[in-house]
Amino acid sequence: MKWLACELHTHTLHSDGSQTLEELAAGAANLGFDAIALTDHNTMSALIGKEEIERIYGLRIIRGMEWTTFYGHMVTIGLSAFADWRQVDRDRIDEGIEAVHRLGGIAGLAHPYRIGSPACTGCFWEYEIGNWSAVDYIEVWSGTFPSIQTNNRRAFDLWTDKLNEGYRIAATSGRDWHAQGETDEPISVTYLGIEDDAVAENGDAAALSIHEETLIQALREGRASVTIGPLLTLKLNADDADYPIGSTVPSVVERPEAAAQPILVNLTLDFSVRAGLWSLPKQICRLKLCSNLGEEISLEVPSSSDGQMMQFEVQLTQSAPDIPRRWIRSELWGTVRGAYVRVAFTNAIYFEEGGYPR
Ligand SMILES: [Zn+2]
Numbered sequence: 001m002k003w004l005a006c007e008l009h010t011h012t013l014h015s016d017g018s019q020t021l022e023e024l025a026a027g028a029a030n031l032g033f034d035a036i037a038l039t040d041h042n043t044m045s046a047l048i049g050k051e052e053i054e055r056i057y058g059l060r061i062i063r064g065m066e067w068t069t070f071y072g073h074m075v076t077i078g079l080s081a082f083a084d085w086r087q088v089d090r091d092r093i094d095e096g097i098e099a100v101h102r103l104g105g106i107a108g109l110a111h112p113y114r115i116g117s118p119a120c121t122g123c124f125w126e127y128e129i130g131n132w133s134a135v136d137y138i139e140v141w142s143g144t145f146p147s148i149q150t151n152n153r154r155a156f157d158l159w160t161d162k163l164n165e166g167y168r169i170a171a172t173s174g175r176d177w178h179a180q181g182e183t184d185e186p187i188s189v190t191y192l193g194i195e196d197d198a199v200a201e202n203g204d205a206a207a208l209s210i211h212e213e214t215l216i217q218a219l220r221e222g223r224a225s226v227t228i229g230p231l232l233t234l235k236l237n238a239d240d241a242d243y244p245i246g247s248t249v250p251s252v253v254e255r256p257e258a259a260a261q262p263i264l265v266n267l268t269l270d271f272s273v274r275a276g277l278w279s280l281p282k283q284i285c286r287l288k289l290c291s292n293l294g295e296e297i298s299l300e301v302p303s304s305s306d307g308q309m310m311q312f313e314v315q316l317t318q319s320a321p322d323i324p325r326r327w328i329r330s331e332l333w334g335t336v337r338g339a340y341v342r343v344a345f346t347n348a349i350y351f352e353e354g355g356y357p358r
């Protein structure tokens, strides 16, 4: 699996940003991104000239739009055309999500708990979702240094609640990037996982060998890992098969001999990603495995100052017979700017109902 650095929430002069698409692409390339999603408010008009800008800056631009209304903002990406939001009122957002899907796109709740301002009306999510299965992702981190913000913690908890209820929803970060200019706050990255054979081995231009739809599909399937530092990835090995982030471990209820085997968990922390573009103070961090059963495993791991790759292997214990494990993810916690925060988290690996192990 190759992991591509993506920024999934951006604006240009075509809505309330103060940058052109070209300035945005140049800034993203300088920050080590392989792809950006353009999500202007209620318009896709800034995409004109996209192909040439992609070629110049060697990064993929995903077409998108931030569906912007008084009842909430919804990030939509991968659309083949403009999705009309004007007729959707507060209790009909399910129809809006269906319209996005019909156009080949996917839909995510943008910054669902951000309190608005006169310049950002309707930032807070008030739509009533009837069908959570149709929601593709939740932007659980919004802005720079997102993990410290209370509104993002609430969004993260919403995601966890929905996983506990059995929904399979991805989680992303989005800077909601409106302008070029330096920031000294940590920048978050959503890494999307692509099968190795979908990427050409041609260095800097690797991102351009990836089709837009391949990236959309990765997010649709929850192959995502989010960080303000090292790239954290997770893989399970059960019954002699590997299960990457976003996949589902099948039930072995019918096969007790398989259920008796432990599940091996491989965790990787890659400190070499986007070298020189971020830093994490030297410290002992906490690497956790969390599921609907709570915090299952917590390891002390050193932060690396010399860009190494670190691997850890642990075994999952059996879950209590009356509470099946439904999903699992990994989180990296550490101290950044004096605050103890999530530094990184993976999306979930799921367990088929009636699951593994019992
Ligand atoms: Zn917004």
Ligand SMILES: [Zn+2]
Pocket (backbone or CB within 6 Å): 009, 010, 011, 039, 066, 176
């Ligand atoms: Zn926005």
